[in-house]
Amino acid sequence: MRNETQDFPYYQGHPAPLSKAGCLLVLAACAAGFAALLTLPHLVPGVAGGWVAAISFVVLQLAGLALAVGPAWKAIFRRPRLRELGIALACVPLMVIVPGGVAYILMDGANLVANTSIQAIGVMPPAQVANAMAVSSVQLLGEELVTILPFLVLLTILHRTGVKLRLALGISWIATALAFGALHLPTYGWNFGQALLVIGAARLVLTGVYILTRNIWASTITHVVNDLMGMALAVFAHMRLH
Secondary structure, eight states: OOOGGGSOSSTTSSSSOOOHHHHHHHHHHHHHHHHHHHHHHHHSOHHHHHHHHHHHHHHHHHHHHHHHHGGGGGGGOOOOOHHHHHHHHHTTTHHHHHHHHHHHHHSTTOSOOOOHHHHHHTTSOHHHHHHHHHHHHHHHHHHHHHHHHHHHHHHHHHHHTTOOHHHHHHHHHHHHHHHHHHHTTTTTTTOHIIIIIIIHHHHHHHHHHHHHHOOHHHHHHHHHHHHHHHHHHHHHHHHHHO
16 A cells, blocks of 8 residues: 555645645645735834744745645645655755856856845844844745645646656656746846756755655755855854954
8 A cells, every 4th residue: 555644745636636726726825925925024014024924925825725625734744754854954965066066067156146135144133143043944934835835736737637757746846946946036136047047956956855755844954954054154254254
């Protein structure tokens, strides 16, 4: 008997099917969550705005999934096992190596735009740094959802059209990585090469962690550890200069 806990959820109807309407609902929820992430900080002032935006980013997406599959929304979350935690941490260096290699080979390492939000953390006082890291950790779970949920939707659609699993995985993996990169276009000054190729390459690593583990917590751990390390390096770099 197939171990359903080791398979991707929904695409074969386990533990619940994603209908055509459900697929659209999940994608709409992802779009609504991302819109909330962008707009709420401008509507809610101060520290509260960041928290409201990050939490809304996560909650809106999970609400859409819950409306689509009912209690089976929990299937994307499993308690990480030691093997999955090991994979998550082992892939953290790849978050530097893979996009760095893409930037060097395809873009010659030039004309890259810095992430100003990471740079800004370097000049923050300790309390603000801690808050920024905490808010970012919630937001990064939302970033995993905004990629993995469309990945599962696309996998479901392709499976229903008769596409073999390996090909469906490849198409879903690449398509959602490019979409994730496109979401970062404003962050990187509409540098298409950097957003689609470099950030897209980083996303391939993260989704690869999910494909290996079938557990969104694993890819979230990789994402959070990588980004928090980047923030910590920004703080240390500022301390050395001052």
